[in-house]
Amino acid sequence: MSDSRRWLWLAGLLFAGWLIYLISPILSPFLVAMLLAYLGDPLVDRLERAGLSRTWGVVAVFALFTALWLVLLVVLVPMLGKQLVKLYQMLPQMLDWLQHVALPWVQARFGLAEGFWRFDRLKTALSSHLDQTTDIVSVVLSQATASGLALLAWLGNLLLIPVVCFYLLRDWDLMMAKLQGLLPRSREQQVVGLAGECHEVLGAFIRGQLLVMLALGAIYAVGLMVVGLDLGLLIGVLAGLASIVPYMGFVVGFGSAIVAVLFQHGGFELYPMLGVMAVFGVGQALEGMLLTPLLVGDRIGLHPVAVIFAVLAGGQLFGFTGVLLALPVAAVIMVLLRHVHALYKRSDTYAAGAVVEPVTVIPSPPPDDPAS
Incomplete structure (x- = not known):
């Protein structure tokens, strides 16, 4: 690749990153839809091999996803809500334990001054709000209606996810084939690998x-x-x-x-x-x-440290969109680094200065003399 072409590719990558940064507020529903389509594509492929058409396979997978979400919303979310309220009610007891048991032990253990940390105000504030736990829904609704346009935009994005996911699932194999057809013929096998x-x-x-x-x-x-x-x-x-x-x-x-x-x-x-x-x-x-x-x-999956770093770095750079993009980008970088490492181990730079051990040749014994 010539220097001008390298600079052209670098400029294209920088422009793509800048464009993703600009449109990141509207990318979230599309990325969520792509993730769901990626997860559902193997199921649709299996249904196709079983004799269903692609469209009916997508409908069946959508019915499965919808059933799971209904179970989550109808059964799991109310139970979790009750336990969250119970946890909120237990917070003053936890603060009492920290103030009267844990912190005195830390103070005696490390020789800290008395009253180095006060929980009185925090405990009083939490206790004063315990009677308002039943009003949490009304507070959330009042805050939501105060910004009606933001609520409508959020609902629009939420409704956009299944629509985009349906079309992506239906045309997933076709899109992959078209992308493969756009690859340079000389690099197709390498890129596909x-x-x-x-x-x-x-x-x-x-x-x-x-x-x-x-x-x-x-x-x-x-x-x-x-x-x-x-x-x-x-x-x-x-x-x-x-x-x-x-x-x-x-x-x-x-x-x-x-x-x-x-x-x-x-x-x-x-x-x-x-x-x-x-x-x-x-x-x-x-x-x-x-x-x-x-x-x-x-x-081979991603290393746990790579997962943590990728998610935190993506969230810091691009917010929720960055969190969704973090793992695919980390996977691509990991594969590329693996190939760069293999190329480096085969390069002259890595082998330069290596000490070549002399090969000791053991002479073979002379053949037996037939005269003897």
Whole structure:
């Protein structure tokens, strides 16, 4: 590639980044629709192989997604709302424990001055608002109606997602074929190979890890509710969401469950603690022996540190749009870095100055003398 062509590609990339930054406020529904279409395309392909047309396969997948959202809205959201209100009501007790138990221990342990942290005002403010928890919906509605145009724009974006997702799902294979047809003929095989590796990384992480998150969230929530933990559903859902980073869900969920047991029972209780340990032990065993090998397999996914950095960097640069773009961009960068690393190991720069070990040739023994 000539220098002028390299500068042209660099200018094109910079222009694309600048354009994404300008239109980022309207990109969110399209990116969410693309993510849903990417997740649903394998299901539609299987239905096609089973004999359904592409359109009817998309309709069937949409019916499945709609049923899941209805279950989420009708069953799960009200239960989570009740537990959030209960958690809000428990905050003064938590502040009392911090002020009278935890902080005196820290003060005695590290020799800090008395009253180095005061919770009186915060506890009073929270207690004064506890009677207003039933008015949360009215406050939200009043704030929403105060900015009616923003509410209408949000609803419009929400309704736009299924429409865009439907057309993307229906024409997904056609669009991929057209994009492949636009590639330079000399580079088509190389670009398709790189795209296939990016697809493997994204598929291993997004499809596989999301299914692992859902399964772990269900296991933790059901197990903690069976144990009798009042906030079991909320903690299970949080642990499932945190499982996007391996082992993070276990740390967040187990720590939160232990604290919830302490506050619910007013101290250390053996059997609830053992129940919490059993729930998270079973969850970790199922994740390591069944869920991850079955749903993710041995495909190479993104490193946990790369996931955390990508999500935080995308959110800092482009907001919610950046969060949605973070993982695909990280997958592409990871694949490109892997190939750059392989090229570097084969380059003269890497091999320059290498000491070549002399090869010792062992002489073969002389042949036997037939005369002897």
